[in-house]
Amino acid sequence: MTKLKNVISSLILGVSVMPLFAQTLQPGSNKAILQTQQGSIVALPGFLTEKIKQIDYQKIILPGPQFIISDDPEYIRLPEAIALKEAVVPGAVRLYVYNVNGIKEPVKMDRKIVAMLKNTGKKPMHVRMLKYSSQKPSLNYFQIGKQGLADYFASNGSEEIRTVAPGKYISIDERLDKNVVKYDELVHGFYEFVIDQPGEVSVVQADPKMSSVAAAEKIKHIVPFGHANAGRGIFGVSNYKVVNPQSIDTKDGVVQLMLADGVKDPWVEGKESHSGKVSKLAGNYGVMYEVELKWKSTDGKGLALVTWNSRSSDNQWCGGMAASMVVSEGKFPAGIIQLPKDELITKKAPEAILIQVFKPSGNGEEQTLKLTYSPPGASCLPTPLIFIPVDLK
Template sequence: MKYKNLKTTLSLALICGAMQLNAQTIKVEDAANLLKAKQGSVVLLNDFFAVKPADIKYEKMVLPGPQFIISDDPEYIRIPEAIALQENVQPGSVRLYVYNVNGVKEPVKIDRKITAVIKNTGKKKMHIRMLKYSSQKPSANYFQIGKQGLSDYFASNGSDEIRVVEPGAAIAIDEKLERNVVKYDELTHGFYDFVIDQPGQISIIQTDLKTSGPVALSRIKTVIPTGHKNAGRGLFGVSNYKITAVDVLDTKNGAAEFIVADGVKDPWVKGIEGTSGKESTLAGNYGVIYDMELKWKSTDGKGLALVTWNSRSADNQWCNGMAATMIVSKGKFKEGIIQLPNDRLVTKAAPEAILVQVFPPAKNGEEQTIKLTYSPPGASCLPTPLVFIPVDMDKLK
């Protein structure tokens, strides 16, 4: 996964032939292109991102949620057979995010299996049921896996199947991972919410193609030490946030943006890495679900176009693309899950922006509510700003 703190400086620019949006300007032709664009498509906003939009101040509340485990350290598993993560969980709901790559290249590159296993450490039979499920075919196309994985997770309704694990026994959490062939440099990506009724131990294992995860677990005695070089690893104390804008956004005040998962305004969540017992930082807040709410009104008759963009493209080679997925409330387009972008693999750099939704003004000028469900996109550098741009929907038809 890719993350960096936002430390860039944006310069001011004068834009000729533009429509005034108070603190910020957008060219008339660019606003027209936004209104004509299909949802999820890339639109060019020339010079728009030269001016930083106003920050939307928000309150952040931790919501009740599952025990949250992420496996992304080491991201590249260099040892042919090894445990890359091992964490104990208690009865209740669990979220597991697997983000690991077959990194074996010495003495030669070889195919591997990367799988997730849960062992029943209780004294009674464990019952396990999947609440949400997302499992991707291994690939070197990390951006596609990241946005498709979130899309499948958001769309999942889980399963009614209840599996039983005897005391002391272990099973694969995801049978697809057991069957997958992971070639060198390919990513294994799984995102799961499930519920258990006995204490358990979760392990992420790399092994050979013929050995099942539970069998490999029985013979591997050590866990790879954490290197603190990637997004994170361990059991974390936050899995869900509620983000509520403090003020009502008025279109007359110009463009404004939500910034979450930047490590500054929205700090990284903390946890414990089970093998070492030391504090762990989830750099990027990947796998954390943000339920976001914003009230807005239009005192000047304008609507709101919601876009996102790759604000990190200039930082380094790892930030040259961005792809995301989120759930957005109804506007010009219907409510639902949208992959960003959906007309190509990634967005690259400004002036490119991705149109998420267009919200028409209320005829009577009353307040409206926008709701979003967001999670930091795997494989992309953060943050991915959510920018609300006032647009004159009558004049620009």
């Protein structure tokens, strides 16, 4: 998400005016796709472009948790400061922490960045973790982004119930309490939990020697809201279902699904409570897309799914892309796949990452392929999902 505002501006200026056209593979690319392992990079020379015909889709808001993101500021420049503070009501909460120790004046110094939950109700609060993903602070933002998503998808939560007395704080992620965050290191946490009392979620930067509860109680300064990076605040939309009214047919050629582009798929809106301003979640990071696409093969071909770094030439921050997804069964088993799985990132065309190859039914009947997608942290958007008819023989 670093320097995301620069990426988004170029994205909106670029995508909304591009004509779309049919695209075909060059000789040898069909064979290259079939010889590539799931999650690995395949070279598709002369093929990758944002101008590929887009799938017409419908986006349905699904019931989901209150969603909070902390990425404004991304770099916390004050030694002791609150980067986010939002009130939550009883029920499910999703929290995405994406903050960096940005202290370099008067000197670079070690910090801790912690996520805290306060019981603002009158009765004891009970907390249970539904999804948990916590990464060790690192300068390797791409690895953190894709591993964080993969861990979130794989998490089954915990049966442990924690109790918080009225007016008291607990750490949402006790691992963060123990981490020492050096200058420029990213703290990345992705959580979903349920509470039964009203509460307050905060993200605090403090001296590593200070207890997290003491920091939450002592530190009062909230960094002003700047409408920068992905953003911060609380959002009522956290989950979408994506369906296509018209089935993909392999005989019609290559098509792409473009999510989180800020144009066809606008950013979700919420509120930043400290300023009282409307907040846009630029990039829809942390939003979950349950994709169910109908497809058929009236010409006997299979359907390969690839993605690529379509923003590699935008600026210095877009030189790589790394993601994670959940994909239904095809040539490869269903499950979570890191993209790419055997390298840190994909860089630029002609590199694509093979996600799955879906097999046609014996009689050409309609099938449904399924994906769980969330925009990958640290990568520039959009990350197009391209469906390519391939000859499996």
